[in-house]
Amino acid sequence: MQAPRFWREGGWPVPLLAPFERLTAWLTARRLAQGSWRPPVPVVCCGNATVGGAGKTTLALDLGTRLLARGRRVGFVTRGYGGSLAGVVPVDLARHSAAEVGDEPLLLAGVAPTWRGADRVAAMRAAVAAGMQVIVADDGLQNPAFAYAVRLLVIDGESGFGNGRLLPAGPLRERVAVAASRCVAAVLIGEDRAHAVAALPRALPVLRARLEPDAAARSLAGRRVVAFAGLARPEKFFAMLRGLGADVAATRAFADHHEFATEELAALAAAAGDAVLATTPKDAARLAPAWRARVHVAGVALAWQDEAALAALLDRALA
Numbered sequence: 001m002q003a004p005r006f007w008r009e010g011g012w013p014v015p016l017l018a019p020f021e022r023l024t025a026w027l028t029a030r031r032l033a034q035g036s037w038r039p040p041v042p043v044v045c046c047g048n049a050t051v052g053g054a055g056k057t058t059l060a061l062d063l064g065t066r067l068l069a070r071g072r073r074v075g076f077v078t079r080g081y082g083g084s085l086a087g088v089v090p091v092d093l094a095r096h097s098a099a100e101v102g103d104e105p106l107l108l109a110g111v112a113p114t115w116r117g118a119d120r121v122a123a124m125r126a127a128v129a130a131g132m133q134v135i136v137a138d139d140g141l142q143n144p145a146f147a148y149a150v151r152l153l154v155i156d157g158e159s160g161f162g163n164g165r166l167l168p169a170g171p172l173r174e175r176v177a178v179a180a181s182r183c184v185a186a187v188l189i190g191e192d193r194a195h196a197v198a199a200l201p202r203a204l205p206v207l208r209a210r211l212e213p214d215a216a217a218r219s220l221a222g223r224r225v226v227a228f229a230g231l232a233r234p235e236k237f238f239a240m241l242r243g244l245g246a247d248v249a250a251t252r253a254f255a256d257h258h259e260f261a262t263e264e265l266a267a268l269a270a271a272a273g274d275a276v277l278a279t280t281p282k283d284a285a286r287l288a289p290a291w292r293a294r295v296h297v298a299g300v301a302l303a304w305q306d307e308a309a310l311a312a313l314l315d316r317a318l319a
Contacts, residue, residue, distance in 0.1 A: 021166035043149035047141020053232030075132030088117035120145035160194025217298035230258030
């Protein structure tokens with residue numbers, strides 16, 4: 001689904017749904033009060049206070065790559081979205097599809113061994129048993145399994161915390177102050193256009209980063225493009241292409257984690273004609289191999305404002 005407009009701008013549904021906010025807060029607090037397992041290796045949890053995309057997977061990939069460069073055996077743990085396989089699954093790029101394990105686990109597995117499962121403790125135990133020296137968790141800030149993790153509050157600078165209300169009146173899973181109280185730092189991705197930092201406790205360190213197009217994305221500058229994406233906020237991808245100087249002739253937005261039908265892809269290819277058909281790495285993970293070969297995959301990476309602060313954070317996590 002796409003987030004309703006009143007989650008960003010407010011409106012008449014908010015007061016009607018406001019009474020249910022207490023239930024959301026109670027359910028989250030009740031879940032967090034459950035017992036947790038203390039893992040024998042460091043765990044870094046990349047989570048957020050809202051539903052929808054904030055850049056958690058992008059951050060997890062960045063931190064995992066940096067920890068690998070430090071000579072550590074890194075494992076990713078993720079719940080994944082959708083996927084037909086039950087239990088804890090060690091993701092195998094040669095064998096598994098997005099329909100089986102979800103799209104984000106495939107992206108993570110391209111960098112380091114990845115365990116996907118709804119039972120976070122079982123997934124972490126499997127990673128430890130496989131010899132991982134540090135675990136990076138994609139999402140899970142509201143999961144009691146990560147009580148002993150170095151937790152990071154990931155914030156999308158464009159959308160921030162929406163209208164500041166809890167589900168279903170707004171996008172928050174819990175109050176911002178409550179989420180921040182369990183974190184060692186916040187990671188703000190992009191300009192703080194929604195003034196999210198003002199809602200954080202003053203004592204909470206804020207690390208700032210921006211999304212930078214990768215080489216494949218930059219190669220689209222000056223070329224005619226038809227772009228499609230199934231993300232929480234597809235317009236971010238389209239805006240990036242335009243900002244690069246691509247001639248974006250048409251765009252098509254799908255719901256987050258959308259499973260592309262052959263008819264949809266054929267229609268997109270027909271509309272593109274001689275133009276480049278472009279999408280994101282996350283969307284490409286959900287394409288059949290034959291279609292993946294026909295689509296230009298344009299990705300992003302994080303560029304940090306303060307590399308020293310990030311290094312200090314990783315030192316703390318490993319300690």
